[in-house]
Amino acid sequence: MNRAPTYDKKVHCIADLEREANQILPEMVRDFFSGGSMDLLTLNDNRKAFDRYRLRPRVMVDVSSVDTTTDCLGSRVAFPLGFSPAANHGLAHADAELATSRAAASKGVNMVLSSWSNTPSDLVAEQGRGKGISYAHQLSAVKDQETNLSILRTAEKAGFKAIFLSVDCPWLGRRLNEMRNHFSLPSHLGFPNFPFIQSPGEMVSEDPRTQYASDLVWSNVRDLKRRTKLEIWLKGILTAEDASLAVEAGADGIVVSNHGGRQLDGALSTLDALPEVVRAVQGRIPVHLDGGIRRGSDIFKALALGADHCWVGRVPLWGLAYKGERGVRLALDLLHDEFRTVMALMGCAKVGDIRPEHLARLAPDGTYRKVELDSAKL
Numbered sequence: 001m002n003r004a005p006t007y008d009k010k011v012h013c014i015a016d017l018e019r020e021a022n023q024i025l026p027e028m029v030r031d032f033f034s035g036g037s038m039d040l041l042t043l044n045d046n047r048k049a050f051d052r053y054r055l056r057p058r059v060m061v062d063v064s065s066v067d068t069t070t071d072c073l074g075s076r077v078a079f080p081l082g083f084s085p086a087a088n089h090g091l092a093h094a095d096a097e098l099a100t101s102r103a104a105a106s107k108g109v110n111m112v113l114s115s116w117s118n119t120p121s122d123l124v125a126e127q128g129r130g131k132g133i134s135y136a137h138q139l140s141a142v143k144d145q146e147t148n149l150s151i152l153r154t155a156e157k158a159g160f161k162a163i164f165l166s167v168d169c170p171w172l173g174r175r176l177n178e179m180r181n182h183f184s185l186p187s188h189l190g191f192p193n194f195p196f197i198q199s200p201g202e203m204v205s206e207d208p209r210t211q212y213a214s215d216l217v218w219s220n221v222r223d224l225k226r227r228t229k230l231e232i233w234l235k236g237i238l239t240a241e242d243a244s245l246a247v248e249a250g251a252d253g254i255v256v257s258n259h260g261g262r263q264l265d266g267a268l269s270t271l272d273a274l275p276e277v278v279r280a281v282q283g284r285i286p287v288h289l290d291g292g293i294r295r296g297s298d299i300f301k302a303l304a305l306g307a308d309h310c311w312v313g314r315v316p317l318w319g320l321a322y323k324g325e326r327g328v329r330l331a332l333d334l335l336h337d338e339f340r341t342v343m344a345l346m347g348c349a350k351v352g353d354i355r356p357e358h359l360a361r362l363a364p365d366g367t368y369r370k371v372e373l374d375s376a377k378l
């Protein structure tokens with residue numbers, strides 16, 4: 001019998017990993033990782049949206065060999081999942097982004113590094129050198145152009161493949177957990193991309209080198225593309241209108257994202273936003289998704305609705321908190337196994353076999369209705 005392997009005594013799914021991590025982390029860090037903005041409507045809906053779909057399995061398909069691999073940022077990755085950028089991996093574990101990067105490299109998935117990494121970007125990318133994976137560098141543009149350009153040059157020199165420009169943070173969302181907990185960073189954590197910061201408290205100062213640029217417009221995408229050979233992806237698109245403008249502006253890819261519910265509370269869940277974005281893009285550039293992915297079946301559902309690839313932000317943080325690099329590898333093993341199992345049980349032998357008609361969506365009358373081909377582009 002081809003039963004799933006057991007990797008850990010306590011952790012058999014991402015919900016277990018979250019529970020274990022949350023028992024280890026101090027309350028302030030736990031809430032910083034898990035929390036979102038305001039009433040957490042979007043944070044919670046990111047998860048609930050996946051449960052509004054059910055699977056329509058096809059049987060009597062030869063799934064004796066299931067190929068979960070796919071292409072992402074020029075690499076053949078083990079399965080359609082990688083790590084979203086998240087600030088401050090150092091709050092989860094002393095090995096911080098180095099451990100996350102090693103885990104990604106050893107399991108054959110890509111990683112996007114936050115500008116607010118606690119580890120120098122070149123050291124993070126070095127962990128995956130020669131291992132066939134790709135790294136992208138996130139940029140939340142700040143007011144000071146020199147600082148933005150220095151991050152761009154660092155990413156180019158260190159061999160990053162792309163810049164993921166976060167377009168959903170002209171202003172920081174209101175995160176009540178951070179206010180209530182008086183969130184602050186320990187003094188030992190530094191930000192190599194912002195070397196002028198002497199103490200972590202200064203990251204929220206009035207200094208234009210750390211303040212988000214709130215005046216970004218579509219022409220800035222073209223400016224950025226003129227300044228670098230790296231691919232420019234836009235992270236934080238939620239509407240068909242902006243997806244079309246992103247393509248016109250020359251973006252190399254889009255990540256449908258609401259920043260894990262940490263920016264605009266009440267914004268659409270990413271799975272709900274995905275079909276209109278996919279329809280607007282019409283296959284001209286890749287469309288990726290992050291937000292709420294916790295199971296292999298979530299990845300399957302996002303792909304069935306037209307995403308080319310998914311990312312997770314909190315999952316590697318929980319893995320790190322649980323057991324450092326080993327914990328991050330565990331998270332990847334679990335999600336990879338779950339995805340493979342779902343593919344087999346759905347009658348999909350390769351990623352390209354996943355189609356919208358594999359899904360049924362919850363209708364207002366409480367029944368589930370088949371997702372029709374033209375209702376999700378493809």
Ligand SMILES: Cc1cc2nc3c(=O)[nH]c(=O)nc-3n(C[C@H](O)[C@H](O)[C@H](O)COP(=O)(O)O)c2cc1C
Binds near residue numbers: 085138166292313
């Ligand atoms: C602790 C934390 C820090 C984050 N830092 C960044 C960041 O620096 N830049 C960014 O673009 N997104 C950041 N994000 C958002 C993630 O890239 C991603 O969009 C989100 O976590 C996806 O949702 P998920 O956590 O449900 O997978 C952060 C998310 C978390 C949880």
Ligand SMILES: CC(C)CC(=O)C(=O)O
Binds near residue numbers: 087116259262
């Ligand atoms: C506040 C930033 C440093 C990181 C971020 O984007 C986030 O916490 O969501």
